Amino acid sequence: MKTLDIAVIPGDGIGKEVVPEALRVLDAIEQVHGGLKFNYTHYPWSCEYYIETGKMMPDDGLEQLSSFDAIFLGAVGDPTLVPDHVSLGGLLLKIRRGFEQVINVRPAKMLKGLVSPLRDPKDFDIMIVRENSEGEYSSIGGRVHSGMDEVVVQNAVFTKKGVSRVMEYGFDIAGKRGGHLTSATKSNGIAHSMPFWDEVFKEMAENYPDIRTRSEHIDALSAFFVTKPETLDVVVASNLFGDILSDIGAAIMGSIGIAPAGNINLNGKFPSMFEPVHGSAPDIYGKGIANPIGQIWTAKMMLDHLGEMEMGAIVLAAIEETLESGIKTGDIGGSSNTAEVTDAIIASIQKHA
Numbered sequence: 607m608k609t610l611d612i613a614v615i616p617g618d619g620i621g622k623e624v625v626p627e628a629l630r631v632l633d634a635i636e637q638v639h640g641g642l643k644f645n646y647t648h649y650p651w652s653c654e655y656y657i658e659t660g661k662m663m664p665d666d667g668l669e670q671l672s673s674f675d676a677i678f679l680g681a682v683g684d685p686t687l688v689p690d691h692v693s694l695g696g697l698l699l700k701i702r703r704g705f706e707q708v709i710n711v712r713p714a715k716m717l718k719g720l721v722s723p724l725r726d727p728k729d730f731d732i733m734i735v736r737e738n739s740e741g742e743y744s745s746i747g748g749r750v751h752s753g754m755d756e757v758v759v760q761n762a763v764f765t766k767k768g769v770s771r772v773m774e775y776g777f778d779i780a781g782k783r784g785g786h787l788t789s790a791t792k793s794n795g796i797a798h799s800m801p802f803w804d805e806v807f808k809e810m811a812e813n814y815p816d817i818r819t820r821s822e823h824i825d826a827l828s829a830f831f832v833t834k835p836e837t838l839d840v841v842v843a844s845n846l847f848g849d850i851l852s853d854i855g856a857a858i859m860g861s862i863g864i865a866p867a868g869n870i871n872l873n874g875k876f877p878s879m880f881e882p883v884h885g886s887a888p889d890i891y892g893k894g895i896a897n898p899i900g901q902i903w904t905a906k907m908m909l910d911h912l913g914e915m916e917m918g919a920i921v922l923a924a925i926e927e928t929l930e931s932g933i934k935t936g937d938i939g940g941s942s943n944t945a946e947v948t949d950a951i952i953a954s955i956q957k958h959a
């Protein structure tokens with residue numbers, strides 16, 4: 607029996623609704639597999655936890671999480687209780703930074719049965735590899751003067767190590783997919799960081815002579831997501847550019863409620879963390895209508911990461927079969943509720959077992 611220890615953090619809002627749904631799907635996978643056992647440990651760390659304790663997680667939170675095989679997270683943030691910078695900073699970013707989860711992988715792929723705003727999205731299958739630890743999202747900078755004299759400086763930080771490792775990951779994924787790699791740049795407008803980014807990309811490409819490469823400016827690339835998605839495969843991008851591209855990807859799939867993501871630790875010292883792209887969606891929380899597919903597809907990514915690719919494929923096929931049968935939540939044009947969608951996915955898994 608293969609046992610996998612999973613730390614489960616539902617977090618806030620619809621995270622508390624969709625995480626249990628994804629765990630129901632993993633239960634079904636356990637049954638189908640026969641030789642696999644998930645050992646869950648649940649953590650209540652969230653904005654409510656902050657209200658009770660004054661912290662998003664205990665001081666030894668990272669220590670508690672460090673020996674798990676993976677972390678399965680819902681969503682963090684409830685601005686009515688705790689400002690976002692406190693909640694995200696105190697939990698999500700602490701885990702991402704503390705566990706050196708330097709890569710954020712976000713697939714954007716047109717599943718069967720989804721309705722896209724694109725006319726002909728059948729070739730839409732892009733893997734976004736986003737730098738997750740540096741770049742434009744830095745706290746270096748400041749403000750001076752006031753009134754009309756006020757000046758604000760925001761610095762971006764790009765290190766050779768950081769850029770090299772995200773690109774290496776991009777090349778590796780492109781190799782595994784038998785595909786090609788596009789780098790998101792803006793070296794015609796950004797004077798220092800992006801020419802450096804291009805330089806490292808070119809250098810790295812020499813190690814992968816079999817992988818076709820291409821560099822596109824972020825503005826043109828954003829347009830290509832919509833106009834020529836079939837020309838894209840794996841896209842490697844900085845923190846900010848990757849964030850924006852993955853939202854475009856989610857929009858093309860039809861809803862942010864679908865989009866999965868993984869925060870990957872590369873050095874094997876700490877667990878990786880799997881969380882959907884969407885947030886806590888306070889506007890729909892408590893109604894039982896949240897789309898569980900983002901969280902369930904995220905569980906599929908976690909299965910792949912833990913070496914259970916066959917099980918991952920079963921989950922994705924079940925999601926597609928469910929969508930094709932018309933069992934969908936409101937955000938993608940259906941009228942089913944959260945539990946009905948999960949039930950259909952589980953039934954599909956059991957049917958094909």
Ligand code: ATP
Pocket residue numbers: 620682683862863864883884885886887888889890895896897898900935937
């Ligand atoms: P973040 O927490 O990343 O800052 P946010 O709070 O801006 O994100 P979300 O919480 O992702 O945004 O919600 C954005 C919109 O998408 C909301 O209208 C929300 O209802 C909708 N949404 C998000 N996730 C889902 C889902 N799983 N199912 C249905 N609708 C969703």
Ligand code: MG
Pocket residue numbers: 682683885886887
């Ligand atoms: Mg939010």
